[in-house]
Amino acid sequence: MRGRNSSRAPRWWVGLGVLMLGACGSSPPQRPVVAASPPAATAAPAPTPYAVPLAFVARPALPPPSPVIPGPAVAPAIAARFPEPAISFATPAFEPGRTAYTTNDELRAILHGLERSGVDSAPRTDVAVLPLGTSQSGLPIEALAFTRTPVAAPPAPAPPASDASAPAPSVAAAARRPAVVLIAGQHGDEPAGSEALIVIAQELAAGRLDSVLDQVDVYLLPRANPDGAALGQRGAADGSDVNRDHLLLRTPEAQAQAQLVRDVAPVVVLDLHEYAVDAGFAAKFGGVQRFDALLDTATVANLRPFVARAAEEWFRAPLAASLGAAGFSTEWYYTLAADPADRKVSMGSVSPRIGRNADGIKNAVSLLVETRGRGIGRTDFKRRVDVDVVAVRSVLGNAAAHAGDLVKLRQFVERDIVAGACQGEAVIEAAPTPSEHALAMLDPNTGAIRPVTVAWDSALELRVLKSRPRxxxxxxxxxxxxxxxxxxxxxxxxxxxxxxxxxxxxxxxxxxxxxxxxxxxxxxxxxxxxxxxxxxxxxxxxxxxxxxxxxxxxxxxxxxxxxxxxxxxxxxxxxxxxxxxxxxxxxxxxxxx
Ligand SMILES: [Zn+2]
Structure with missing residues (x-):
């Protein structure tokens, strides 16, 4: 059996590899590599609609929305680190005097208000609301599609709120151009991403991102967990974590996302979240969280190395640079152990159930942006939304710039995976690698940057815990x-x-x-x-x-x-x-x- 080497890579990738290595000063992250085989001439099959949606018992209607949590008191020296950007956003949450975020009803009105057929305009862009199902309480889960190909299914009436098992129309035929999927609001208490995707939808609809739409179709799912948003809680109506449900698909919210991703087969998926600003950080380290945004890509066993490389070099590194140029600080995504005595800091989960990782082994470039916002109410809200807007523009711009290469990458990787059956090893379980990391934090009194070396579980280098012959x-x-x-x-x-x-x-x-x-x-x-x-x-x-x-x-x-x-x-x-x-x-x- 042959291992992966450049002589088997198609010609386009050889040139690309030289370019990428030349552009990147450090070695790309090493990931576990499953023995690969020469690409075969098997074409990727077309996505198929599913006949019987998974049953889910609809829950009672939600109680009235909870009030927005007030932000904690912040020392002036810390607040000075996060000045409000001199910019205005035309979304409901930023109306003068408003304290609530954009409600589900307002969001729905915005999405439907942007719908249009592009027949009479030039360049032609169709804007369509895609009904993806209903939440546990019966709220519609809707995506907005900006395409320059006809959407396959005619607009169908949303299923009645009590019937969560009604089939949603397929959007398969809309996926002929490379697609980018933007997701926000999987966690209901992380509001910045939803607000930012409204801003991006407005920009796309106004033609301000036509250079992007010249190359790729864009699908926005601005609020993947509408019940959580209405309740101001992380989980769905039943408390389950939607972002940890992307393999088992127990929730209608995760089912809706799975359907969208299956039908449009995106080459890029960006998932917007907010990270908890406290979360025991001050107690453990005596510092305050410093970063405007924490960034990550898929970190999961059996992720194809070329997909990982494209994610890092075409997207994450330029995204960090774009945010830096806009005055925003970034770091790899990290989390803290729940145990107050455990000072280890870990990069994001390596479990395939996480959306970011599931999308990676669906062979999409998969990206995560977590703004500094969970648990602080509306503190720095405009800044958090601006971080996401800058991030989304960067990802869309790079998706457009690499659209042709992303399609070739997808075709190559798919052929490689198909040809790899019956041979080599498959990783069953992998774990991050213990290391150390110099993590910057802020002095709680002076706001000065204080680097602290922390024990750091790196998900950029996975250890194979268990493998079996494929x-x-x-x-x-x-x-x-x-x-x-x-x-x-x-x-x-x-x-x-x-x-x-x-x-x-x-x-x-x-x-x-x-x-x-x-x-x-x-x-x-x-x-x-x-x-x-x-x-x-x-x-x-x-x-x-x-x-x-x-x-x-x-x-x-x-x-x-x-x-x-x-x-x-x-x-x-x-x-x-x-x-x-x-x-x-x-x-x-x-x-x-
Ligand atoms: Zn989240």
Whole structure:
């Protein structure tokens, strides 16, 4: 088996690699590399609409919105570090005297007010509201599409609030140009991103970003968790964390995002959040959080190295530079341990259930911007929104500048993944690497910058904790239709067996079950042993081939020891209902529509 080397890379990438290395003073981050194979001539399949949406019980209507939390008192020397930008935004939250953020009703009116067919204008840009489903309390979850191709489905009436299972129209045919997806408001108490995406929608609609729309289609999901926004809380109506639900898809909010990403297959996804300004930081370090924005890319096992490199060199590094030029300070995204005695600082999670990581193994350049804003009410709100606006403009500009290369990158990576089935290793679980980092913070009295060397779990270098030979695919018992629906909503292709047969494989046996591995993780962990078998399979069962672009997403869902795997979380009825398949099955199968 051959490892990845430049002689197998297509000509465009060789030139590109030289350019990127020349432009970047330091080595690109090292990530675990799964043995690769030569690209094959297999075309990426078109996304398919899903027939049966996942059931979700709608919850009662929300109580009245909670008032905006007042910001904590801030020392003048700290406040002076974050001056209000001399700029004005025309969104409801910035109306004179207003204290509340833009409400869900106001946002909805803005999105629908921007809708238009571009037939009579030049250049032609269609602006369409895409209904993606409803929240747990029955609020519409809507994206706004700026495209220069016809949107496939005619505008459909939103499903009634009580019917969360009504199918949403597919937007598949709108995805013929490279797409960029911008997401905000997955966490309801992080309002800056939603406000910023209204500003960006206004700019796109006014033609001020036409050079972007000349190259890419842009999809905005300004408020991915409308219930959380209405309640002023992080989680959805039932308290679940939408951003940790991108593999299991338990919430209608995560299902809506999965549908959007599956249907438009974005080459770039940007997810806007706000980080907690206190979170024990002052108690642990005696300093105040310093950065306007914390930035990250996907950091997850089996992420393709070229995708990681494109994210870093075409997007994150220029984004940090753009923010710096605008007077905003940045750092890698980091979090603190919940334990007050634990002074370790960790980069963002490496779990595939996190949106940023799930999008990475959907082979998109995946970016995270976290502004300095959670838990401080409206303090510095205009500055926080401005940071996001500058960040989004940077990402859109670079997506447009690299549009052709992003399409080629996607095609190459997909062919490479398809050709890599049945050989090499697949990482089942990875962990960040302990290191140290000089983290700047602010003196709480003087506001002076104070560097502190901290223990730092780096997600830029992942350690492989568990790997197995990459199978050809996975067999699922006929009983696992729920897992199949979730996989298909993620965009994973699944085939159904039309006849019985034998196939060489490995079964799993559960040998232990551990509690969640890390704070903030609620997924139990399975320990399994595998045994080689000749599988007797019957008609009606399912086959998930790894000869498909989303193979690494399938591995994250189906390997029982994967973080947030389907078997550990009861989506699959025990590890006996799935098996690793080591030869291509020869029995007759049909692809699910
Ligand atoms: Zn967040």
């Amino acid at each position: 199978p050809c695919g996975y067999w699922l018992a006929a009983s696992e239709s729920d897992a199949v629906r979730r996989l298909r909503l993620l965009g994973v292709e699944v085939q159904q067996l039309e006849e019985a047969g034998e196939v060489r494989g490995e079964t799993y046996r559960e040998i232990g079950r551990d509690p969640p591995a890390a704070a903030g993780d609620d997924s139990p962990r399975l320990r399994v042993q595998t045994a080689p078998v000749l599988l007797d399979v019957v008609a009606g069962g399912y086959y998930v081939s790894l000869e498909q672009p989303l193979a690494n997403l399938a591995i994250a869902a189906l390997e029982p020891e994967s973080p947030a795997g389907y078997a550990a979380n009861g989506v699959i009825g025990g590890v006996v209902a799935e098996a690793r398949v080591l030869d291509r099955p020869r029995m007759r199968m049909v692809g699910l529509p």
